[in-house]
Amino acid sequence: GQNIDQPTEMTATEGAIVQINCTYQTSGFNGLFWYQQHAGEAPTFLSYNVLDGLEEKGRFSSFLSRSKGYSYLLLKELQMKDSASYLCAVMDSNYQLIWGAGTKLIIKP
Amino acid sequence: GAVVSQHPSRVICKSGTSVKIECRSLDFQATTMFWYRQFPKKSLMLMATSNEGSKATYEQGVEKDKFLINHASLTLSTLTVTSAHPEDSSFYICSARQGEAEAFFGQGTRLTVV
Numbered sequence: 001g002q003n004i005d006q007p008t009e010m011t012a013t014e015g016a017i018v019q020i021n022c023t024y025q026t027s028g029f030n031g032l033f034w035y036q037q038h039a040g041e042a043p044t045f046l047s048y049n050v051l052d053g054l055e056e057k058g059r060f061s062s063f064l065s066r067s068k069g070y071s072y073l074l075l076k077e078l079q080m081k082d083s084a085s086y087l088c089a090v091m092d093s094n095y096q097l098i099w100g101a102g103t104k105l106i107i108k109p
Numbered sequence: 110g111a112v113v114s115q116h117p118s119r120v121i122c123k124s125g126t127s128v129k130i131e132c133r134s135l136d137f138q139a140t141t142m143f144w145y146r147q148f149p150k151k152s153l154m155l156m157a158t159s160n161e162g163s164k165a166t167y168e169q170g171v172e173k174d175k176f177l178i179n180h181a182s183l184t185l186s187t188l189t190v191t192s193a194h195p196e197d198s199s200f201y202i203c204s205a206r207q208g209e210a211e212a213f214f215g216q217g218t219r220l221t222v223v
Contacts, residue, residue, distance in 0.1 A: 037212070043204075089214075097147075097202060097217045 002026045004100035006088050011106045012078055020073045020086050020103045028093020034062050034073045035087040037102070043087060046073065075105075083107045112136055113205050115215030122193055122222055130188045130218045132203030138183035139205035143212065144176075147200045159186055193222045 003025045012018040024032070031050040035043035047055055049064035049071060061074040075082055088100040112135040122128050132142055144156045144165075159165035159180035167173050175197075177189040186205070190197055198221050206212040 043212075097200075097214065099214045 002092065002098050004088055004090060004098055006086075006100040006103045008101070009104045009106065011108060012075075014078055014080060014107055014109050016078050017074065017076050018078060018105065020075075020088075020105065022071045022073070022088035022100055024069050024071070024088070024090045024098070024100075026090050026092040026098055029066060030091040030093065032062075032064055032071050033087075033089045033091070033097075034060075034071075035089065036084050037087060038084045046086075078107050080107050080109070113139075113203065113213045113215045115203055115218055117218060118216060119219040120221070122220070124194055124222055125192055127189055127191045128193055128220060130190075130201055130203075130220075132186045132188070132205065132215050134184050134205045134207075134213075137205075137207045139186070140183065140208055141206050141212075142180055142186040143204045144178060144186075144188050145202045145204070147202060147217075156188075190220065193220070195222045198222045 006022045031048055033048050034046040036046050037043040046060055047062035049055055049062050052064055052066055054061055054063045059076045064071045073086055083106055085102040085104050087102045090098045114133045114135055116131045120128055140161055142159050146154045146156050155168050156171045157165040157167045157178050159178050161180050161183050165178040175191055180186040200217050200219050202217040204212040204214045
């Protein structure tokens, strides 16, 4: 079957670095997406990886290893506003999005 | 977690015809449903937000008459692409939530207009 795994919840300190992992098993692969979602709001796009390696966008970076079925989202210089849920989603060979359950990130002062 | 079912998963239609996509919440009452469009390798674009029993709120630039959204019950919302054209070919995704709880996503519908 198809499966996306990511931790349910993580806690980090303001100013620190946190890495949110995502592992997947899907029928085919057409890219992996990371989204940020604040409570009660629509999700916002953070990154897209389709090739192996690291994509950096300011304080956020996303890494992909297709052979390992693994990705991570790295958040640096954490700010209180980064408290949100982070969703990992994989597009399979049928162009269906398989969603992870999301990781709730709690930032403490 | 909660389940949101979207149907069909893929559809091919002729230019000029209309296509209806359904989004159902299977184990909770979806007071709010969101419809998104996603192009390959790009972000989700929020098209509209619908609350049960009221008219949908469309995002700027989304044609209301072309993308008809109906949210007539607490478990079902539909998106109808009217008079579809090849440029409407895309991946459409819905999400649903109950009250202020987190939203859950459907698996998406790949629309191809030929």
